[in-house]
């Protein structure tokens with residue numbers, strides 16, 4: 001079950017939030033039947049809370065400054081997975097081979113990475129990494145966590 005460890009993490013987040021938002025959600029969480037349902041409920045339950053939380057908030061600070069390291073033949077970029085993706089935007093050159101590495105530094109739902117345009121879905125354990133080699137076409141390739149809360153993009157120009 002993919003959301004197993006994620007869920008534990010999420011419950012911690014939700015309980016933390018319930019201290020602020022009241023105990024309503026925590027009470028509700030006692031009725032969750034399956035992990036999958038838990039994720040669904042979590043999504044709706046968290047919608048109102050997300051604005052004030054670091055969890056799931058897009059990380060925009062590092063994004064603009066993130067330039068892939070480039071040499072003549074190959075460009076490389078690394079994205080750190082830790083309750084989200086840093087940088088959230090990776091800028092690369094179109095038409096040049098790219099080695100894109102996701103490295104996990106923690107355990108959250110962000111550890112499952114989905115990149116629809118590349119037909120990629122993979123899950124990382126803490127400290128695990130995954131390198132994708134491809135030549136980006138001009139445009140933006142988005143990726144996201146298993147639940148679509150965290151996300152990022154590869155921008156090729």
Ligand SMILES: [Cu+2]
Nearest residue numbers: 109145147149
């Ligand atoms: Cu998620």
